[in-house]
Amino acid sequence: GESVGLHLPTLSVQEGDNSIINCAYSNSASDYFIWYKQESGKGPQFIIDIRSNMDKRQGQRVTVLLNKTVKHLSLQIAATQPGDSAVYFCAENFPEGGTSYGKLTFGQGTILTVHP
Amino acid sequence: EAQVTQNPRYLITVTGKKLTVTCSQNMNHEYMSWYRQDPGLGLRQIYYSMNVEVTDKGDVPEGYKVSRKEKRNFPLILESPSPNQTSLYFCASSLGTGVYEQYFGPGTRLTVT
Numbered sequence: 334g335e336s337v338g339l340h341l342p343t344l345s346v347q348e349g350d351n352s353i354i355n356c357a358y359s360n361s362a363s364d365y366f367i368w369y370k371q372e373s374g375k376g377p378q379f380i381i382d383i384r385s386n387m388d389k390r391q392g393q394r395v396t397v398l399l400n401k402t403v404k405h406l407s408l409q410i411a412a413t414q415p416g417d418s419a420v421y422f423c424a425e426n427f428p429e430g431g432t433s434y435g436k437l438t439f440g441q442g443t444i445l446t447v448h449p
Numbered sequence: 450e451a452q453v454t455q456n457p458r459y460l461i462t463v464t465g466k467k468l469t470v471t472c473s474q475n476m477n478h479e480y481m482s483w484y485r486q487d488p489g490l491g492l493r494q495i496y497y498s499m500n501v502e503v504t505d506k507g508d509v510p511e512g513y514k515v516s517r518k519e520k521r522n523f524p525l526i527l528e529s530p531s532p533n534q535t536s537l538y539f540c541a542s543s544l545g546t547g548v549y550e551q552y553f554g555p556g557t558r559l560t561v562t
Contacts, residue, residue: 438508
């Protein structure tokens, strides 16, 4: 996975705005990607996932976009709310041996702050 | 309530004193995994288990052992803890045979002096 710096990227938005959180993944052969949300003092929480045979997937208020050409993943949050304030991580899975989906590599995370 | 539980939640110990962090899930999940989280380094996978008696190394397995004797439990063992293992540890599980939609435990804050 990509190396992680000491300082997390931050994104600050106003309540009601749309948020876009970006992630560059490391392995061009990765074929499954996940976004997690981590609130202060809690474990990560699954948000949405996408396989490499898709370029877009939508959930409730969230959309994940995948651009395999440039190894880029983004999470869009519509009508961002104060409760969305958290650290957001992308994660990638490279299927070892072509079949094993056991390993997961996380990105460095982005701090999202939503102002009322 | 469906959940992943970890014990203890907080632990301060000394170098070299063997310890075990327990992880248990009540969702009959096949897959379980351990991660550590460090400032500036994010979450890194230590070990994972695709099923009972099947375990594999993640990205940072050195200094750790695991076992999966029964489906619900996946303990993390530090035979001889060192200060560089001071970290926040998370256990996770998922229904499928892989990393799909993992449920994470609340975390164990470990300090090794």
